[in-house]
Amino acid sequence: VISEAARDLLDRFLRGDVRALSRLMTAAENGRGEIREILRMVYPRTGGAHVIGITGPPGSGKSTLTMQVAAEYRRREKTVGIVAVDPTSPFTGGAILGDRIRMMELHTDPNVFVRSMATRGSLGGLARGTLDVVNLLDAFGKDIVLIETVGVGQDEVDIVRAAETILVVGVPGAGDDIQAIKAGILEIADVFVVNKADMPLADQLVKELRAMLQLAPPQAWERPILQTVASQASGIADLVNAIDAHEGYLHQSGARSTRRQDAARRQIQAIVEERLRDQVNELTQRNGWSERVEAVANRNQDPYSAADDLIAKLVSNH
Amino acid sequence: VISEAARDLLDRFLRGDVRALSRLMTAAENGRGEIREILRMVYPRTGGAHVIGITGPPGSGKSTLTMQVAAEYRRREKTVGIVAVDPTSPFTGGAILGDRIRMMELHTDPNVFVRSMATRGSLGGLARGTLDVVNLLDAFGKDIVLIETVGVGQDEVDIVRAAETILVVGVPGAGDDIQAIKAGILEIADVFVVNKADMPLADQLVKELRAMLQLAPPQAWERPILQTVASQASGIADLVNAIDAHEGYLHQSGARSTRRQDAARRQIQAIVEERLRDQVNELTQRNGWSERVEAVANRNQDPYSAADDLIAKLVSNH
Numbered sequence: 121v122i123s124e125a126a127r128d129l130l131d132r133f134l135r136g137d138v139r140a141l142s143r144l145m146t147a148a149e150n151g152r153g154e155i156r157e158i159l160r161m162v163y164p165r166t167g168g169a170h171v172i173g174i175t176g177p178p179g180s181g182k183s184t185l186t187m188q189v190a191a192e193y194r195r196r197e198k199t200v201g202i203v204a205v206d207p208t209s210p211f212t213g214g215a216i217l218g219d220r221i222r223m224m225e226l227h228t229d230p231n232v233f234v235r236s237m238a239t240r241g242s243l244g245g246l247a248r249g250t251l252d253v254v255n256l257l258d259a260f261g262k263d264i265v266l267i268e269t270v271g272v273g274q275d276e277v278d279i280v281r282a283a284e285t286i287l288v289v290g291v292p293g294a295g296d297d298i299q300a301i302k303a304g305i306l307e308i309a310d311v312f313v314v315n316k317a318d319m320p321l322a323d324q325l326v327k328e329l330r331a332m333l334q335l336a337p338p339q340a341w342e343r344p345i346l347q348t349v350a351s352q353a354s355g356i357a358d359l360v361n362a363i364d365a366h367e368g369y370l371h372q373s374g375a376r377s378t379r380r381q382d383a384a385r386r387q388i389q390a391i392v393e394e395r396l397r398d399q400v401n402e403l404t405q406r407n408g409w410s411e412r413v414e415a416v417a418n419r420n421q422d423p424y425s426a427a428d429d430l431i432a433k434l435v436s437n438h
Numbered sequence: 439v440i441s442e443a444a445r446d447l448l449d450r451f452l453r454g455d456v457r458a459l460s461r462l463m464t465a466a467e468n469g470r471g472e473i474r475e476i477l478r479m480v481y482p483r484t485g486g487a488h489v490i491g492i493t494g495p496p497g498s499g500k501s502t503l504t505m506q507v508a509a510e511y512r513r514r515e516k517t518v519g520i521v522a523v524d525p526t527s528p529f530t531g532g533a534i535l536g537d538r539i540r541m542m543e544l545h546t547d548p549n550v551f552v553r554s555m556a557t558r559g560s561l562g563g564l565a566r567g568t569l570d571v572v573n574l575l576d577a578f579g580k581d582i583v584l585i586e587t588v589g590v591g592q593d594e595v596d597i598v599r600a601a602e603t604i605l606v607v608g609v610p611g612a613g614d615d616i617q618a619i620k621a622g623i624l625e626i627a628d629v630f631v632v633n634k635a636d637m638p639l640a641d642q643l644v645k646e647l648r649a650m651l652q653l654a655p656p657q658a659w660e661r662p663i664l665q666t667v668a669s670q671a672s673g674i675a676d677l678v679n680a681i682d683a684h685e686g687y688l689h690q691s692g693a694r695s696t697r698r699q700d701a702a703r704r705q706i707q708a709i710v711e712e713r714l715r716d717q718v719n720e721l722t723q724r725n726g727w728s729e730r731v732e733a734v735a736n737r738n739q740d741p742y743s744a745a746d747d748l749i750a751k752l753v754s755n756h
Contacts, residue, residue: 156742159740159742160740160742160743163737163740163741163742164737164740166737167737177496178495178496246592274564274592274593275592377735380735380736381728381731381732381735383735384731384732384734384735384741385722385731387734387741388722388731388734388741388744388745388748389718389719389722391741391742391745392718392745392748392749392752393711393714393715393718395745395749396711396714396718396749397711400707400710400711400714401707404703404706404707410699413699413702413703413706414699414702416702416705416706417695417698417699417701417702418698419481419482419484419485422477422478422481422482423481423702423705423706423709424474424477424478424481424709425478426706427706427709427710427713430706430710431710431713431714434710435753
């Protein structure tokens with residue numbers, strides 16, 4: 121039961137209208153209103169796409185690599201959707217436009233759809249919104265969905281874990297401090313990429329990764345280390361072959377269904393968490409609550425009791 | 439009503455026993471059991487410390503800067519607690535030890551307490567745990583509590599926003615891509631620090647920051663831009679003067695109580711969110727739930743309905 125306007129939008133989406141896709145994505149990012157019902161209705165059409173997560177520290181050239189992987193899939197006659205998640209901004213207050221503009225080149229190809237996720241602000245919901253946008257691209261019929269995200273922050277780990285093949289990208293000689301990614305990301309990589317592999321210390325980074333893999337417990341899927349120079353489109357075909365090999369492994373081994381269950385669980389939790397967070401926020405903005413907050417701020421009350429009361433209130437509201 | 443052992447631990451904490459502080463912090467990070475009651479009991483003793491957040495992108499030298507700020511406060515005869523939040527790991531799988539080891543030097547001073555927050559794993563709770571540890575240091579009687587965190591990820595924004603004075607640190611010439619910090623962090627800075635100010639492009643970064651500040655709406659507190667070379671202890675006294683000036687401004691203007699209310703609200707929400715998340719996780723591990731997840735994974739059910747059911751279940755459990 122959705123409005124006529126929503127029905128019309130959905131029909132256009134199902135007929136392959138890219139503008140309808142775009143409008144639904146904006147609604148999905150926002151997450152309120154009829155879009156929830158629409159997402160419900162299109163969900164059975166998902167599951168056809170191979171979802172690939174690409175993550176790495178700032179400066180690793182992820183965006184360029186993502187664009188090149190997309191271009192390679194296009195050469196192989198696959199349709200591609202890209203979701204770029206970048207909740208960061210540079211220290212100087214400018215905008216990181218370079219990579220985004222290079223990505224725009226792909227916009228001229230109607231079979232590649234690029235979506236940059238806006239920052240959702242302090243309320244979060246980034247994971248929920250991104251997974252909804254991935255579902256829309258999947259339901260729209262894209263063969264490949266690439267999720268590009270900087271590998272720091274819990275939201276982004278949640279997002280990248282929903283992918284079926286996870287690429288972790290590093291860059292030679294940047295120093296450990298700058299290479300820092302979210303703890304736990306390395307462990308979930310299916311394919312390692314040493315990008316900017318024409319830089320002096322590339323071999324050393326490959327060696328270090330190899331040593332790390334030798335120390336790790338053996339896995340059924342032997343995680344490859346690929347070298348690319350994304351800015352020169354070098355090494356991309358081999359990388360896409362490695363991704364395809366991983367997809368093949370997932371199918372043959374049955375690991376795919378475990379992955380999909382894990383992704384389903386994460387998506388359900390992301391939806392639940394956002395809804396609960398919304399409700400908590402709403403409650404704390406109501407009359408009477410600001411006195412509680414003030415009492416905690418003045419140390420006349422403790423935040424743990426206030427939290428208990430808030431949960432009790434949340435439950436009684438249902 | 440806590441056990442005798444917990445009572446004993448609390449007594450030792452109140453008598454200034456550093457080992458008791460340390461044990462309570464470990465319990466607080468975990469967050470389960472009697473520690474909740476203990477945190478309730480010590481909360482009225484908090485509020486004496488000035489809490490300072492130090493954040494910036496990887497490679498900006500935050501850790502060294504934090505150590506130097508702590509050393510300067512010691513010279514001014516203040517007691518100091520440091521909470522280092524670093525949920526990242528380097529791409530190569532090694533550990534970022536350098537800064538941590540340098541920090542250890544301060545360990546020999548009994549009036550500086552350094553705590554590194556371990557990664558809380560994928561379940562989160564990092565913000566809640568960090569704020570509890572800050573409260574313990576505050577209740578223990580520290581004059582100054584420094585929270586050091588890499589400026590990416592929603593959790594870390596939540597953490598740093600709980601501070602009363604927020605320092606944002608950048609490094610000259612690193613390039614915008616590597617300087618990337620969480621969107622919204624720049625806006626909440628009270629003091630900007632250009633660290634490694636002996637590097638060639640320091641003046642340019644200062645100019646860029648100044649231009650950015652001129653474009654921003656004017657604020658009652660004029661945000662200063664300080665230059666430091668933390669590795670040489672240069673510029674630190676001026677920086678600490680600027681922090682003290684901000685503390686003075688907060689007191690005189692009345693802005694401090696607004697800050698503290700905001701911090702209280704954030705802490706309550708962090709506690710609520712962790713508890714709800716725990717409950718959701720527990721529910722999804724119960725019998726019967728894995729079939730639901732499987733149905734969603736197989737596209738026989740949609741995740742939105744499953745989320746609705748999960749929330750209904752959560753509420754009926756109370």
